[in-house]
Amino acid sequence: MKERKGLIIGSIIILIIFITMLIKGNPSGSILVWIAALLTLFIYSFLYKDNVFYKFAEHLFVGVSVGYGISVYWQNSFIRLVFDPLFITRTYIVNGHFHLWLFLAIIIPTLMGLLMLSIFTKKQGWLIRIPIAFVVGAGSGMSIPSTFQTYIFAHTQNTLFITLSISGFIMIVGVISTLVYFFFSKEHKGVLGKTANLGIWFIMIAFGASFGYTVMARISLLIGRMNFLLHDWLGLIK
């Protein structure tokens, strides 16, 4: 009962604030901006308590996202890469001559993609292994050398050939002590234990920096919405 009273009083206060802002500001004349603003407020209403407005906005978001994703994939995958080359632009016909390889270059990937749908049948479900084997094989082949180069070789090289400076020294100590912390084949005692402890400090500092950035990111999102509400919707700020 007490909570409901608080909810009603809170809603009335927020309503009065927004009506005052609407009167004092220069509200947008666009219906789309109004819809976006109201949906923003619906979502933020969750901060007080789960409610029907929040649920409506959440479900609408999920539906719109799925619909958008399907339409973009349909247009850019099927229409642009399969339908158009097969039936409209006919890329496999060059100077009036039919080119089998160009035709197969469209047909084979399309059939492989269609095999993905075999999962929905009980008898032919095994056919999905063919495109999955292709995706896993090609994906591994593409990514393994690049991953080594990007994540291991380049960083090892950068750590080995470091300039003589305080930051360089800190980096060397940080890398070694952190690696020692993840060395579990020997008990962390004595010099090994102390180095591992130092590694924990480096890891904690990294977590702290990451958390600091995360706070900044979350506040930025709120700033973005606030800017939209006060500038685009209410016209209160220039």
Add this chain to the structure above:
Amino acid sequence: MGFWEKLMKLDRRWVFLLIALAVFIPFLKPLGLPITVTKPVQDVFDEVERIPPEGPPLMISTDYAPATAPELDPMFYALLRQCFSTKRKVLIIGGLYPQGAGMAQAGLNFILPEFPDVKSGEDYVYLGYQPGVSAVVLSMGEEIRRIFPTDAYGVPLDSLPMMQRIHNYDDVAFMIDLSGSSIPMIWVMYAGARYGQRIGVGTTAVSAAQYYPFLSTGQFIGMLGGLKGAAEYEKLIMKKGYTKAREIATIGMDAQSIAHLLILFLIIIGNIAFFASKRYRKRKLKV
């Protein structure tokens, strides 16, 4: 119950209200706190400045969604303003995930009215979105037309004046990926490591920390990190006189600073309350 005990049981909705006020008030009463340009941002700016006008294009990939737009939209706008006002060509990819296509188009719709002389196909080309993620990046290393036979509006690339001499990464001066995910690493892995493409990154603050090692190795030429990175870039293009438009990121930086101070205060108060209430409970048990 002591003061600290009460504070420990404070309804978290009061914290939400305080944060909302800390962001809301600086918008109405700006403080004009100074913004200093950091090296990673300056490096991106300098790299774009090195591109000759009417020369090879700057490639921008919009790998972000509406959820990260408050941080990444200002970066996209600032880069477009810098290039369009200096006659530098821009090649835009609508990201490696579907949402990026909408973000790129929305960004263009927002910026193009400021530059009525800028034309699609001549000053910029928007390629749209193609599914395939890493396959798209790899394929562009051989021939852009193979994966993007037309631009996003269905115009064949061969018919566009800007694309006459652009075929692969060799013809692209610099590439910037705007992303709030790990997509920039795909550009580094396939366009950078394999084809030697020079890459910069504009990312959300959440992801910024993980990219510093790649700045140190030179795998990223520079980085715009979060709203602050965007504000720094806005400052650089304003200083050069490229735009007089409303600086979205810079406006938000006052709110950002005040909110950070509040969070620092809350963390300190929260810790004091935690230890004080622990002591209070111990004493109570002894009694």
